[in-house]
Amino acid sequence: MDGFIFVTPEYNNNITSALKDHLDYLGSEWHHKAAAVVSYGSTLGIAASLALRSTLANLKVAVVEPQGAFSLFNDFENMSTFKPLEVHHNRLGEMIDDVVLWSNALKSVRQGVLA
Numbered sequence: 093m094d095g096f097i098f099v100t101p102e103y104n105n106n107i108t109s110a111l112k113d114h115l116d117y118l119g120s121e122w123h124h125k126a127a128a129v130v131s132y133g134s135t136l137g138i139a140a141s142l143a144l145r146s147t148l149a150n151l152k153v154a155v156v157e158p159q160g161a162f163s164l165f166n167d168f169e170n171m172s173t174f175k176p177l178e179v180h181h182n183r184l185g186e187m188i189d190d191v192v193l194w195s196n197a198l199k200s201v202r203q204g205v206l207a
Contacts, residue, residue: 095195
């Protein structure tokens with residue numbers, strides 16, 4: 093895979109230990125790939141998003157903007173069923189487009205050819 097969208101809840105103002113463990117386990121497999129971050133929590137998962145972006149940067153992953161940030165109170169029905177507000181739709185479309193563009197752009201770097 094050349095590009096990824098990471099979806100993470102906020103747990104103790106950070107990403108979950110399972111996600112961190114999986115990222116570390118694969119290590120160099122992430123190098124020169126693109127990713128987007130989608131977070132959620134009572135405060136939009138902002139702390140988790142920042143922690144994940146920092147971790148991905150250390151793994152040489154290009155993290156795109158925009159990112160998704162969802163509230164447990166507004167974007168989940170009964171805090172369990174995902175029902176995002178309409179305001180998120182365009183932003184998520186832009187995020188997906190950017191991951192695809194960056195993934196394609198980084199292909200030459202992954203192949204060892206500088207464009």
